[in-house]
Amino acid sequence: MDTEAIIKAEYKKLNSNVLKIIAIIAMTLDHLAWAIWSGFSTNPIALIFHIIGRLTCPIMCYFIAEGYHYTKNLKKYIGRMFLFAVISHFPYVFCSFSYIDAWSFLPFAHGSPFNQTGVLWGFAWGLVLIKVYDSKLKMPIKILLTFLILAISFPADWSCIAPLVILTFWLNRGRFAKQMLGLMTWVLVYGIVYFFALDKIYGVLQLAVCLAIPILLLYNGQRGKFAKINKFLKWVFYIYYPLHLTVIGLLLYFGVFPFF
Numbered sequence: 001m002d003t004e005a006i007i008k009a010e011y012k013k014l015n016s017n018v019l020k021i022i023a024i025i026a027m028t029l030d031h032l033a034w035a036i037w038s039g040f041s042t043n044p045i046a047l048i049f050h051i052i053g054r055l056t057c058p059i060m061c062y063f064i065a066e067g068y069h070y071t072k073n074l075k076k077y078i079g080r081m082f083l084f085a086v087i088s089h090f091p092y093v094f095c096s097f098s099y100i101d102a103w104s105f106l107p108f109a110h111g112s113p114f115n116q117t118g119v120l121w122g123f124a125w126g127l128v129l130i131k132v133y134d135s136k137l138k139m140p141i142k143i144l145l146t147f148l149i150l151a152i153s154f155p156a157d158w159s160c161i162a163p164l165v166i167l168t169f170w171l172n173r174g175r176f177a178k179q180m181l182g183l184m185t186w187v188l189v190y191g192i193v194y195f196f197a198l199d200k201i202y203g204v205l206q207l208a209v210c211l212a213i214p215i216l217l218l219y220n221g222q223r224g225k226f227a228k229i230n231k232f233l234k235w236v237f238y239i240y241y242p243l244h245l246t247v248i249g250l251l252l253y254f255g256v257f258p259f260f
Helices: 016-036 044-053 056-070 074-097 119-133 139-153 161-171 176-197 200-217 227-253
Strands: none
Touching (some): 016 056, 016 200, 016 227, 056 074, 056 200, 074 119, 161 176
16 A cells, blocks of 8 residues: 555645745755855754755755646747746846856856756756657657756756656656655755765665655645646746745845854
């Protein structure tokens, strides 16, 4: 029996709007920690904020996969995701590197192949990856396209792991235990790369995504009770990402951070 099946319906109190709000609060704390304590800080508060921040990616990946299933217009959904991915690139670079010259926004302008653009770039390609596997293309073509998509999404925050998690969630829709096993498998790969290529503590810290599993178990399958609020929040979730990066970037640029 799937793990989700043993959770009684009365305990499933969280709709998708609540879960997404949890995700953006966690994301904000994570990004504030990067701004206040630059680099791979071992400050206890910074580590706590980063651990909380691990809630964001699995929650958002889960609802992107759900969004693919429920959307009435896939082209608009994918187009909207790519539009905000491009828009978000500029505040992401500004927030991450505090640069404002035109050259700093070019791909790979900062030397490292990691974290060159925002996570929405990986999310958008995750939708494309689902579309590939939801097509009638032959498997060799699907595999080839998979590697191409992973390569082009690699420079994003959460790298090519985000598209793989999104695809795994969609392929195993309705089988929560398999979805979460897939999540932890891909994040383990990410953590190992992070451990050896970037920082050992932060490599292990990536595994804190497991904290999102009990939260997702409380999802009741509903979006929200009020249609107008649902429509409003849909745009809030898109706009908030570039907006909060812009605010944090400005605070950094004008020397408000770091103050610890």
